Amino acid sequence: xxDLDYVAExxxxxxxxxxxxxxxxxxxxxxxxxxIECFLRDEGKGLILSGSQGVGKTHLLIxxxxxxxxxxxxxxxxxxxxxxxxxxxxxxxxxRETFSSKAEISxxxxxxxxxxAVFFLLDxxxxxxxxxxxxxxxxxxxxxxxxxxxxxxxxxxPEPLRTAISRHTFSRLAATTTVxxxxxxxxxxxxxV
Numbered sequence: 776x777x778d779l780d781y782v783a784e785x786x787x788x789x790x791x792x793x794x795x796x797x798x799x800x801x802x803x804x805x806x807x808x809x810x811i812e813c814f815l816r817d818e819g820k821g822l823i824l825s826g827s828q829g830v831g832k833t834h835l836l837i838x839x840x841x842x843x844x845x846x847x848x849x850x851x852x853x854x855x856x857x858x859x860x861x862x863x864x865x866x867x868x869x870x871r872e873t874f875s876s877k878a879e880i881s882x883x884x885x886x887x888x889x890x891x892a893v894f895f896l897l898d899x900x901x902x903x904x905x906x907x908x909x910x911x912x913x914x915x916x917x918x919x920x921x922x923x924x925x926x927x928x929x930x931x932x933p934e935p936l937r938t939a940i941s942r943h944t945f946s947r948l949a950a951t952t953t954v955x956x957x958x959x960x961x962x963x964x965x966x967x968v
Contacts, residue, residue: 794838799831802956810953811839814926817893821918821925821952825932829963832928836898839926843894863899863907870910892923900929902939912944919947932956 794808801807813819824832895918902908918925929936933954937945948954 794831794834798959800958800960802958805953805955807835807955807957810955811835814924815839815842817924819953821927823925823927823929823936823948823952823954824957825929825936825954826957826959828930830957830959832957833898836896836926836928840896863897863901866897867907867910870906894926895923896926898928900927900931902931902936908939912940915940915944915947919951925952927952 796808799807810819810822814822824835826832895914897914900911902911915925917923931939933956936954940948
């Protein structure tokens with residue numbers, strides 16, 4: 776079962792294996808392709824890719840999404856993805872709508888269902904409001920408790936991300952993910968492909 780909430784069609788054209796790895800620099804220096812392959816094989820930790828707009832974070836996340844089916848453990852299924860131009864804003868709006876209505880399904884149930892997948896991919900996380908921070912913290916907690924592997928992209932640098940969330944949430948992230956900061960000497964990745 777693949778739960779595809781929203782992925783911009785043009786992003787689905789990007790293939791992980793044809794990604795221009797040579798255009799990226801990482802901090803700390805790591806073999807990013809190998810890190811993503813380990814994530815896809817459910818080995819090691821999840822990933823948080825941080826970096827400025829246009830360095831290729833979303834392309835990598837979508838590329839990873841496209842190949843996940845090949846790496847899911849035997850008998851397991853479930854990929855939850857919130858990605859594309861409206862990914863994070865779509866999720867926070869959906870949660871806010873159910874939070875403010877008398878809906879039978881609460882926003883906590885929405886997040887719990889999404890975070891119970893084997894892999895949880897979340898694109899373009901911003902933590903601009905208390906509500907967004909609350910949603911993000913609930914996602915991290917749910918993924919931690921269910922053992923879901925997280926692949927998160929954000930424009931936030933590691934330190935602002937750390938200070939934006941509670942110590943408890945940060946400890947959960949530190950235990951389950953590796954933060955890699957991306958930069959590109961070529962400028963906007965989208966203009967290079």
